[in-house]
Amino acid sequence: MLLQNERSEIVRFGRKMLAARLTSGTGGNLSIFDRNEGLVAISPSGIEYEDMTPDDVPVVDGAGKLVEGTRKPSSELGFHLALYRQRPDIRAVVHTHSVYATTMACLHWEIPAVHYLVAFSGQKVPLAPYATFGSEELAARVAETIGGYNAVLLANHGLVTVGPNLATAFAVAEEIELVAQIYYQAKCIGTPVIVPEGEMDRVIGKFATYGQKG
Ligand SMILES: [Zn+2]
Numbered sequence: 001m002l003l004q005n006e007r008s009e010i011v012r013f014g015r016k017m018l019a020a021r022l023t024s025g026t027g028g029n030l031s032i033f034d035r036n037e038g039l040v041a042i043s044p045s046g047i048e049y050e051d052m053t054p055d056d057v058p059v060v061d062g063a064g065k066l067v068e069g070t071r072k073p074s075s076e077l078g079f080h081l082a083l084y085r086q087r088p089d090i091r092a093v094v095h096t097h098s099v100y101a102t103t104m105a106c107l108h109w110e111i112p113a114v115h116y117l118v119a120f121s122g123q124k125v126p127l128a129p130y131a132t133f134g135s136e137e138l139a140a141r142v143a144e145t146i147g148g149y150n151a152v153l154l155a156n157h158g159l160v161t162v163g164p165n166l167a168t169a170f171a172v173a174e175e176i177e178l179v180a181q182i183y184y185q186a187k188c189i190g191t192p193v194i195v196p197e198g199e200m201d202r203v204i205g206k207f208a209t210y211g212q213k214g
Pocket of ligand 1: 097
């Protein structure tokens with residue numbers, strides 16, 4: 001079986017995405033890119049995360065052609081591939097419809113550095129202009145907007161995060177959802193104070209060596 005470990009990871013993190021309430025039903029999608037093999041494992045379209053097995057996870061090449069599996073790839077395969085082309089440093093993409101991040105996206109707001117955890121994305125979480133789900137236009141808008149950030153809001157749609165592995169891209173999605181909720185709540189009762197750019201640079205630097213790394 002091609003990309004056996006990666007396909008198991010897609011199943012495992014799909015269930016985590018539901019448990020963490022980052023999505024509901026069959027919404028959202030995840031992928032891992034094996035850059036050595038040039039192959040992408042991506043969650044299938046319309047299969048419940050609880051029922052999904054590694055066999056259900058299709059494997060496609062860099063052009064999106066099905067290489068192994070019987071299921072149809074996620075309808076958002078286009079922006080996953082566009083992100084892998086745009087960002088040679090990433091190997092995983094997570095897409096959610098998490099409620100607070102999506103609330104910001106429906107207001108066409110970016111998320112500023114309202115909390116230092118925004119550093120999981122960068123200086124902010126930018127917003128990609130609206131385009132129909134699953135369209136080539138959406139893939140182009142997402143790839144144009146990502147820059148060096150690790151998260152992008154999709155107008156009237158949701159959130160996309162990237163990382164060097166699936167665990168990191170997933171952590172970015174969790175932290176940005178938390179920050180979006182805090183931003184919402186702070187806005188409800190006052191005017192949030194934004195962390196200055198220089199301090200965010202310091203935090204981004206500290207994140208590079210945080211935890212068990214190095
Ligand atoms: Zn979506």
